[in-house]
Amino acid sequence: MSVQPIAAAPERFPPLPDAGPSRHRGRLPFSPWHLVLAPLAAIMLVPLIWMVIVSLETRQQATSFPPVLIPSSLHFDNYSAAWNAVPFGRFFINSLLYSLATVAGNLLFCSLAAYAFARIRFFGRNVLFVLLLATLMVPFQVILIPTFLIVKQIGLVDSVGGLIMPNLCSAFGIFMLRQFFRTLPIELEEAARIDGTSRLGILFKIVLPLSMPALATLAIIQFMWSWNDFLWPLIIIDSQAHAPLQLGLSQLQGAHFTQWNLLMAGTVMSQIPMILVFLLAQRWFVRSVAFTGIK
Amino acid sequence: MSAASHASRTAVRERPSLLRRLLRSDQLAGWAFVTPAVILIAVFALIPIGWSLLLSLQSNNLIAPPHYVGLANYKALAKDPAFRSAIGHTLVYTVLFVPISVGGALAIAVALNRRIRGIRFYRLAVFIPLVTSTVATGIIFLWLLDPTFGLVNYVLHLLGLPQQQFLQDPNQALYCIVAMTVWSWLGFDVIIYLAALQGIPEDLLEASEMDGAGRWATFRSIVLPLLGPATLFIVVWSTINALQLFDEIYVTTRGGPLGSTTVVVYYLYQQAFQFFNGGYGAAIAYVLFVAILIVTLLQLWIGRKRVYYSS
Numbered sequence: 374m375s376v377q378p379i380a381a382a383p384e385r386f387p388p389l390p391d392a393g394p395s396r397h398r399g400r401l402p403f404s405p406w407h408l409v410l411a412p413l414a415a416i417m418l419v420p421l422i423w424m425v426i427v428s429l430e431t432r433q434q435a436t437s438f439p440p441v442l443i444p445s446s447l448h449f450d451n452y453s454a455a456w457n458a459v460p461f462g463r464f465f466i467n468s469l470l471y472s473l474a475t476v477a478g479n480l481l482f483c484s485l486a487a488y489a490f491a492r493i494r495f496f497g498r499n500v501l502f503v504l505l506l507a508t509l510m511v512p513f514q515v516i517l518i519p520t521f522l523i524v525k526q527i528g529l530v531d532s533v534g535g536l537i538m539p540n541l542c543s544a545f546g547i548f549m550l551r552q553f554f555r556t557l558p559i560e561l562e563e564a565a566r567i568d569g570t571s572r573l574g575i576l577f578k579i580v581l582p583l584s585m586p587a588l589a590t591l592a593i594i595q596f597m598w599s600w601n602d603f604l605w606p607l608i609i610i611d612s613q614a615h616a617p618l619q620l621g622l623s624q625l626q627g628a629h630f631t632q633w634n635l636l637m638a639g640t641v642m643s644q645i646p647m648i649l650v651f652l653l654a655q656r657w658f659v660r661s662v663a664f665t666g667i668k
Numbered sequence: 669m670s671a672a673s674h675a676s677r678t679a680v681r682e683r684p685s686l687l688r689r690l691l692r693s694d695q696l697a698g699w700a701f702v703t704p705a706v707i708l709i710a711v712f713a714l715i716p717i718g719w720s721l722l723l724s725l726q727s728n729n730l731i732a733p734p735h736y737v738g739l740a741n742y743k744a745l746a747k748d749p750a751f752r753s754a755i756g757h758t759l760v761y762t763v764l765f766v767p768i769s770v771g772g773a774l775a776i777a778v779a780l781n782r783r784i785r786g787i788r789f790y791r792l793a794v795f796i797p798l799v800t801s802t803v804a805t806g807i808i809f810l811w812l813l814d815p816t817f818g819l820v821n822y823v824l825h826l827l828g829l830p831q832q833q834f835l836q837d838p839n840q841a842l843y844c845i846v847a848m849t850v851w852s853w854l855g856f857d858v859i860i861y862l863a864a865l866q867g868i869p870e871d872l873l874e875a876s877e878m879d880g881a882g883r884w885a886t887f888r889s890i891v892l893p894l895l896g897p898a899t900l901f902i903v904v905w906s907t908i909n910a911l912q913l914f915d916e917i918y919v920t921t922r923g924g925p926l927g928s929t930t931v932v933v934y935y936l937y938q939q940a941f942q943f944f945n946g947g948y949g950a951a952i953a954y955v956l957f958v959a960i961l962i963v964t965l966l967q968l969w970i971g972r973k974r975v976y977y978s979s
Contacts, residue, residue, distance in 0.1 A: 437817060547705060651796065
């Protein structure tokens with residue numbers, strides 16, 4: 374009952390019943406909705422299927438007209454060529470560092486702050502919280518230039534640290550977790566306080582274990598955001614050695630824009646981790662997006 | 669006299685435990701918990717917000733010492749024809765992107781909200797572009813829309829229609845960007861609409877059917893009003909994102925051809941990080957911020973009057 378916000382976002386959208394067989398009137402052996410949904414699915418999937426097909430063609434096939442729809446032989450060597458054309462391994466490591474560090478930072482710092490805002494009365498709490506909410510309304514572009522100058526002052530321009538630092542804690546995460554913590558029953562925490570458990574103990578032993586859905590949502594959204602982030606890396610990173618995957622892919626595009634087969638192989642490689650994670654955790658992805666929308 | 673002595677006596681009685689009380693108090697715990705977050709958000713959000721305002725009043729090339737120029741950047745912006753056309757492109761993009769993606773998502777969510785064979789596959793197909801990165805999307809669409817060997821021109825060729833220049837035609841590029849971003853954003857809106865559709869109590873729909881209302885009437889007078897909050901959220905969210913369009917432009921057209929896709933944020937990027945007009949860039953950012961704020965408040969205000977909240 375206490376996890377109402379998540380319960381409001383259904384796990385897998387148990388569908389409403391169709392209008393029933395009477396609507397089909399026996400004219401079609403299948404639901405007429407397939408006639409709408411199948412072309413739609415095709416439109417959504419064709420760009421991605423095409424990415425894979427071109428990535429397996431020769432350079433000539435990739436740019437021939439009419440396009441080669443089914444290549445006679447599959448050129449997997451495009452993948453090794455793309456992997457070697459730019460330091461792809463580095464890009465992966467940088468992206469992984471960027472994503473994992475920002476996820477860890479957000480989980481820790483946002484939970485601590487969110488718990489204080491939800492449960493502890495302290496001087497200046499409301500003023501701080503309003504300031505925090507105000508930052509949510511400011512578009513990233515407004516703070517882009519000064520943030521660049523600050524990171525430059527700290528000496529972190531062109532480093533993975535400079536990528537991570539400004540994204541370690543988000544006002545969005547604090548707000549979301551605070552809203553969630555406030556829905557938890559306070560009686561458990563009060564009982565623990567009477568037993569002499571510290572605030573930190575309560576947070577880690579009682580509140581966080583009850584908040585897994587909200588924490589998973591924050592982790593997924595932050596991971597997806599960092600993994601696909603482009604503007605901030607573009608501004609802060611100069612050298613290939615420190616570029617995350619999306620920036621690296623854009624560099625590959627700049628350097629090999631005529632070798633579409635190679636470029637597509639690189640694109641496929643850059644998307645595989647995210648698509649795999651999505652396929653494995655589709656339920657959680659859908660939940661997370663629905664969760665942000667409903668709150 | 670007696671009141672003063674009473675006060676001093678209580679103060680004396682409390683003094684030994686003051687430090688301990690402070691350590692155990694909620695004051696210290698509260699501040700200790702929020703301090704890391706407050707420092708990070710102060711340094712990387714609050715200070716930059718103020719600094720940006722200051723920057724917008726300066727002539728600043730991000731390297732040499734800046735000097736104060738007052739409102740000169742804003743005055744120059746008001747007269748800058750390139751900025752004016754950037755605003756125009758952003759508005760055209762937003763006015764197309766928001767209704768198409770919101771309306772499309774609603775229709776698709778309704779279609780996906782039923783129990784038929786293969787529905788999980790259809791949903792997957794709609795959701796998967798959401799996790800495809802902007803850079804990858806850009807590269808894929810550059811290929812699909814290539815004038816000489818792209819797949820879309822091939823389809824037009826098969827249908828006997830004339831070949832198009834797409835992203836290389838100043839009159840078409842912005843519309844191609846709309847199509848591309850609708851493709852990649854649709855899944856987000858559909859997920860939210862689906863969740864909202866699932867939240868509609870079934871007995872309401874049954875009651876409506878019992879009263880003899882047709883499917884369309886039920887949809888218009890029951891489903892649509894109940895989707896109001898979701899629609900308001902999606903419209904506000906999509907508008908904010910549309911006004912901030914950048915990544916998709918950078919990876920496909922870089923503002924071209926002939927500046928036809930130079931939107932506000934791309935113009936900001938050019939000014940600040942290519943021409944090193946930091947102050948001018950900051951002024952653009954602030955104008956954008958105020959515009960977004962006004963549009964959002966306006967939408968929320970209209971929404972408050974028209975959206976029905978069931979709880």
